[in-house]
Structures are given as structure tokens and as C-alpha cells.
Amino acid sequence: MEPLVNKIITRFVSNQTEQIDDLIAVERKIRIFVNDEEIISLSASPIYLKELIIGFLMTEGILKGDWCPEKISIEENERETNVKVSLEGFISLEGKTITSGCMASVSFLNDLKSTIQDELRIDTERLFKLFKDFQLRSDLYRTTGCMHAAALAERDEILFIAEDVGRHNAVDKVIGWGLLNKITFKGKIMLVSGRISSEMVLKVAKWKIPIIVSRAAPTSLAIEIGEKCGLTIIGFLRGNRFNVYSHSQRLIK
Amino acid sequence: MEPLVNKIITRFVSNQTEQIDDLIAVERKIRIFVNDEEIISLSASPIYLKELIIGFLMTEGILKGDWCPEKISIEENERETNVKVSLEGFISLEGKTITSGCMASVSFLNDLKSTIQDELRIDTERLFKLFKDFQLRSDLYRTTGCMHAAALAERDEILFIAEDVGRHNAVDKVIGWGLLNKITFKGKIMLVSGRISSEMVLKVAKWKIPIIVSRAAPTSLAIEIGEKCGLTIIGFLRGNRFNVYSHSQRLIK
Numbered sequence: 001m002e003p004l005v006n007k008i009i010t011r012f013v014s015n016q017t018e019q020i021d022d023l024i025a026v027e028r029k030i031r032i033f034v035n036d037e038e039i040i041s042l043s044a045s046p047i048y049l050k051e052l053i054i055g056f057l058m059t060e061g062i063l064k065g066d067w068c069p070e071k072i073s074i075e076e077n078e079r080e081t082n083v084k085v086s087l088e089g090f091i092s093l094e095g096k097t098i099t100s101g102c103m104a105s106v107s108f109l110n111d112l113k114s115t116i117q118d119e120l121r122i123d124t125e126r127l128f129k130l131f132k133d134f135q136l137r138s139d140l141y142r143t144t145g146c147m148h149a150a151a152l153a154e155r156d157e158i159l160f161i162a163e164d165v166g167r168h169n170a171v172d173k174v175i176g177w178g179l180l181n182k183i184t185f186k187g188k189i190m191l192v193s194g195r196i197s198s199e200m201v202l203k204v205a206k207w208k209i210p211i212i213v214s215r216a217a218p219t220s221l222a223i224e225i226g227e228k229c230g231l232t233i234i235g236f237l238r239g240n241r242f243n244v245y246s247h248s249q250r251l252i253k
Numbered sequence: 254m255e256p257l258v259n260k261i262i263t264r265f266v267s268n269q270t271e272q273i274d275d276l277i278a279v280e281r282k283i284r285i286f287v288n289d290e291e292i293i294s295l296s297a298s299p300i301y302l303k304e305l306i307i308g309f310l311m312t313e314g315i316l317k318g319d320w321c322p323e324k325i326s327i328e329e330n331e332r333e334t335n336v337k338v339s340l341e342g343f344i345s346l347e348g349k350t351i352t353s354g355c356m357a358s359v360s361f362l363n364d365l366k367s368t369i370q371d372e373l374r375i376d377t378e379r380l381f382k383l384f385k386d387f388q389l390r391s392d393l394y395r396t397t398g399c400m401h402a403a404a405l406a407e408r409d410e411i412l413f414i415a416e417d418v419g420r421h422n423a424v425d426k427v428i429g430w431g432l433l434n435k436i437t438f439k440g441k442i443m444l445v446s447g448r449i450s451s452e453m454v455l456k457v458a459k460w461k462i463p464i465i466v467s468r469a470a471p472t473s474l475a476i477e478i479g480e481k482c483g484l485t486i487i488g489f490l491r492g493n494r495f496n497v498y499s500h501s502q503r504l505i506k
Contacts, residue, residue, distance in 0.1 A: 005473050010497040015377050015506040022496065027451055027472030043451060043474070124268050145489070146448050146470035165450065165472050195399050197418065198280055198296060217399035219280030219418050220258050221296070236398070243275065244263040253268040 001046040001076060002026065003140055003147075003163070025146040027165045029080035034062070036084070045140075045147065045164040046081060048173045049074055052164075053083050055176025059203050069180055116230035118210035120187045122155050123252045124242075130158065131213060131237050134191045137161055141193055150174045151191040152183070152209075158191070159183065167194040171203050178207075185209045196222045196233060205229045211250055213237055218245050254299040254329060255279065256393055256400075256416070278399040280418045282333040287315070289337070298393075298400065298417040299334060301426045302327055305417075306336050308429025312456050322433055369483035371463035373440045375408050376505045377495075383411065384466060384490050387444045390414055394446055403427045404444040405436070405462075411444070412436065420447040424456050431460070438462045449475045449486060458482045464503055466490055471498050 009022045028046045032039055032053060039062065044052060050072055057063040063085075075082045130153050135142075138149035140163040150170035151161040162173035171192065178185060185207045192200065196218035202225060204212050213234040218226070226233040226246035233245040244251060262275045281299040285292055285306060292315065297305060303325055310316040316338075328335045383406050388395075391402035393416040403423035404414040415426035424445065431438060442464045443457050449471035455478060457465050466487040471479070479486040479499035486498040497504060 007473075007476065007498075010501045011494065012377055012497065012504065012506075013494045017506065020496075024473045024476065024498075025470065027474035029474075124265055144470055146472060165448075195418075217278065217397055219399060220260075220277045221280035221282075223260065223277065241264065241266045243273075244265065245260075245277075248263045251265065253265075253270065 001028070001081070003045045003047045004144065023143055025140065025144045025165050031080055031082045032057070033082060033084045035086055041080075042166070042169065044166055044169045046076075047164075048162050048177070049081065049083060051162065051173040051176035051180060052169055053085065053176065054179050055172035055174065056169075057085070058179055059172060059175055059206055115228075116205065116208045116210050118186060118208065118230075118250075120155070120189075120210045121250055121252050122189070122211070126155055127213065127234070127237070127242070127251075128240060130155075130189070131191060131215070133158055134161065135193075135215075138163060138193060149191075149193040152178055152185075153189045153191055154187065155189070159188075167192070167197075168199060168203070171200060175203065175207055189213060195219070196235060198222050198225055201225045201231060201233070205231055213242070217243075254281070254334070256298045256300045257397065276396055278393065278397045278418050284333055284335050285310070286335060286337045288339055294333075295419070295422065297419055297422045299329075300417075301415050301430070302334065302336060304415065304426040304429035304433060305422055306338065306429065307432050308425035308427065309422075310338070311432055312425060312428055312459055368481075369458065369461045369463050371439060371461065371483075371503075373408070373442075373463045374503055374505050375442070375464070379408055380466065380487070380490070380495070380504075381493060383408075383442070384444060384468070386411055387414065388446075388468075391416060391446060402444075402446040405431055405438075406442045406444055407440065408442070412441075420445070420450075421452060421456070424453060428456065428460055442466060448472070449488060451475050451478055454478045454484060454486070458484050466495075 004023045005026050007024050011018050011020050030044050031041045071086045073084045134151050140147040141149045147163045148167040148170045149163045152159045152174045160177045162170050164170040188209050189211045190204050190209050192214045195216040196214050198221040201222040211232040217235045218233050223245045232247040232250045234242050236243045257276045258279050260277050264273050283297050284294045324339045326337045387404050393400045394402045400416045401420040401423045402416045405412045405427045413430045415423050417423040438460045441462050443462050445467045448469040449467050451474040454475040464485040468490050470488045471486050476498045485500040485503045487495050489496045
């Protein structure tokens with residue numbers, strides 16, 4: 001399924017109107033079943049679905065350890081997309097509330113003892129170059145103004161970019177891609193187009209990615225978590241400037 | 254509690270650094286208890302909490318009918334804010350999954366039979382003026398670049414503006430304000446700063462508000478719902494132009 005769809009809309013300029021053919025971001029209901037038990041539905045762009053599901057389920061701790069991508073099947077009908085995962089030894093979640101987006105777990109925050117010990121250092125010129133490349137390559141974002149982008153990068157290059165109508169989904173897809181391709185997250189950088197909330201930081205911290213960079217701002221709780229767990233949070237990267245909100249030791253001039 | 258907090262951060266411009274005193278948007282865990290049963294936690298800005306809780310619980314259908322604002326109490330500690338609602342006749346939700354944000358209910362979408370029949374018409378000049386006023390008055394949004402704003406308006410004036418680190422929360426606050434003040438939603442307009450997802454449209458459609466306006470774009474699913482339920486969706490309102498994605502009959506030149 002395509003992530004964009006054409007649609008005739010009405011454009012008003014001052015008090016003139018015209019019909020134009022516009023590109024709209026597709027938002028799709030993605031229902032996730034594990035061993036035929038529906039565990040959650042997400043609202044997402046219908047691309048990189050395996051990456052989304054693996055990234056989401058592994059980050060939330062619903063799937064653990066090794067798994068086989070071939071045990072994931074995707075079925076689409078007119079209204080929604082069903083992703084089915086078959087797993088041996090999966091414990092039913094019946095009655096347990098699974099949440100996503102906008103609702104980081106408070107208990108995880110209290111339990112956040114592990115710190116990110118990563119020797120990665122990056123100089124400002126490399127960072128500006130990486131982020132410029134990220135923005136140039138976020139095609140859907142630029143086309144529709146209605147998508148978010150996230151990317152996994154090394155110091156010198158971007159490894160993978162994902163886009164989605166949901167901020168958190170884009171990050172889940174990037175993490176899922178890393179897991180599916182057995183990429184180590186050590187020494188990597190997460191680039192994101194949107195604001196940095198606590199949920200976003202918890203996802204990145206879970207995989208011990210040492211740096212997150214955005215063109216937007218972090219929230220107070222995101223900074224608190226970043227400080228506590230050793231994550232470098234960089235925001236408002238625009239042109240040749242940015243702000244560092246936590247663990248600035250990883251930046252070199 | 255204040256919605257903004259001061260923090261010393263490091264600003265890099267080219268390869269120069271300076272310490273600056275920055276304003277950060279406060280993100281707070283809000284745990285909601287009904288008759289001492291915790292039903293959900295939201296991540297939100299700590300302002301207009303009663304409006305948030307009433308708007309959220311009523312829109313989700315967890316609370317129904319009449320209620321008394323004095324039955325809501327708010328307790329804050331260092332880490333989180335607990336909102337307690339005491340209700341007679343409330344049925345326990347134990348075991349039922351309650352979701353918020355990013356996850357509109359598919360069943361609601363299938364059941365969406367009611368259409369918004371509202372005679373509201375608005376001319377483009379009034380709309381431009383309303384939205385300009387909305388943007389000028391979204392103080393926290395402009396100060397931090399990390400907040401979303403939503404407002405309830407009549408044709409000629411804005412009635413109430415709410416801001417929040419979460420897009421959906423800002424809309425819930427506006428709806429909660431309307432409910433608390435016994436404002437009819439007939440003939441009203443919802444103004445929002447962020448993208449229009451299906452979740453956003455479902456919230457507005459639930460209360461039969463006939464027009465939603467944003468400076469950003471809607472998703473495909475938001476438009477589908479808008480068309481089906483008689484909601485006028487206006488996006489990309491910038492300067493003297495905008496796009497209409499559904500039910501353009503409410504616009505007059």
C-alpha cells in the first residue's frame with residue numbers, strides 16, 4: 001500500500017477558489033495480533049510495517065529475545081491492515097493494558113537505573129551535515145507537511161530513514177529496522193523531525209542509543225530522563241546552530 | 254504548577270558555545286483515578302487539568318451525563334499529578350483497555366452513523382482573522398516551540414484557548430472547558446496548531462463541532478471520517494490561503 005494518496009481538494013486564495021489535485025498522507029489502522037490475540041491497534045503510515053511491529057513490540061517488552069521475521073504475516077483489507085505474529089511461548093496479555101504513544105510508563109521512569117555508557121563523540125560540522133542530509137532525504141515529510149521522519153545514523157552517514165504520520169511510529173520503525181538487521185545501537189545517533197517527549201527519549205534510552213537530535217524542542221520530562229540515563233539530547237538544530245539539553249560531553253567543537 | 258520552567262542549557266552556534274537560560278515546556282505525568290481505581294495516565298502540561306480530565310473522560314465515554322466539577326480533586330507530588338474523580342454509579346473499568354492519542358477506536362469509526370447538521374457558514378475574511386488571532390494568542394507555543402494549541406471559536410471571536418505538550422490534550426482541554434461551562438458546540442469552530450489525524454477528527458465529530466481548522470495538513474483517514482460525518486476540514490491555513498478537504502459548503506467567499 002502506498003503512503004500517499006491523490007485527492008481533489010478545494011484551495012482558497014483570498015476569496016478565489018480552485019480545485020487542485022493534492023497529495024495526502026495515508027493514515028491506516030494497523031491491528032496487531034499475537035497468536036490470534038489482538039493486543040493493540042496503531043494508527044500509522046502503511047510502509048515498513050514489519051519494522052514498525054518489531055520495533056514497537058520489542059521496545060514495549062511484549063516480544064523479547066530472538067524472533068523470526070517470517071513468523072509475521074500482513075493482511076490488508078479495505079478498511080485496515082492486520083499484522084499477525086505467531087510465537088511459541090508467548091504469554092497471553094489478556095486483561096493487561098498495553099499503551100503506545102503519549103503515555104510513557106511512570107514505573108519505567110522510576111526504574112530507570114541503567115545508564116548509557118558510550119564513547120561516541122561527534123563534532124559540530126559532522127552533525128550539521130548529517131542533519132541536512134536527513135532533512136533532504138525526508139521526502140514524504142517535505143511533500144505532504146503531514147509526516148514525521150526518524151533516522152538511525154553513524155557519525156558519517158545515515159543508515160536508515162523511516163517516515164510515518166506518527167512521531168513515535170517513525171522511531172519504532174527505525175529501531176525495528178536495526179533489530180531486523182542485527183545492527184548494534186552502540187555509537188549510533190537517532191535523528192528526528194518532531195518534538196522530543198519523554199516517550200521518545202524512553203524508546204531511545206531502552207536501546208542505549210547515546211544521542212538524539214531534533215529540529216524541535218524537548219520537554220522538561222524528556223530532559224530529566226536524558227540527564228538521568230546518560231543520553232545526549234540536542235534540539236533546535238537549524239542551520240549552523242543547536243541547543244544541548246543534557247550530556248553535552250559528546251559534542252566536540 | 255507552571256507550564257514552563259527555566260533551565261540553563263548549552264547553545265552551539267557554528268563552533269562557539271554559550272550557556273543560556275532557556276524556557277522549557279513542562280511535561281507531567283497525570284494519573285487519573287475514578288473512585289480510587291487508576292484508569293489511565295496521560296502525559297500533559299500541568300495547566301487546565303480539570304478541563305483536560307473532563308474533556309478526555311467525557312469524549313472517551315468513560316464519564317457520561319452530568320457530573321460535578323467539585324467531585325474532582327487534584328494532588329501533586331514531586332514526580333506526578335494525581336487527579337481523583339469520585340462518582341456514584343461508576344462502573345469499574347477493570348480489565349478494559351482504555352487508550353488515548355494515536356489510537357482512535359476502529360469500532361467507533363465503523364459505527365459513525367451520526368452526521369453533523371449545522372447551519373454555520375463562515376466567510377474567508379472572518380476565518381483569516383480568527384486564525385491570526387489564535388496564533389497571536391498561543392503564547393506558550395510561540396515561546397517554546399514545543400507546545401500545541403487548540404481553541405474553541407464562534408464566527409467572530411475566540412472563546413477559549415488551551416495549550417499542551419500533546420496535540421490531543423489541547424483539544425480535550427477545549428472540549429472540557431466547553432462542557433464545564435455548559436457551552437453548546439453548535440455553530441462553533443475548533444482551531445488547532447497541529448496536524449489533523451483521525452483521532453483529532455473523532456474527538457471533534459463526537460461533539461458535533463462543524464468545522465476544524467489547522468495550519469497543518471489532515472491525514473487520509475481524517476478526511477474519510479470528515480466526509481462521512483459532515484465535518485468541514487480546513488488545513489494549511491497560512492496567510493491568505495487555505496485548503497478545504499471535506500464539506501466546503503460551509504465556506505462563503
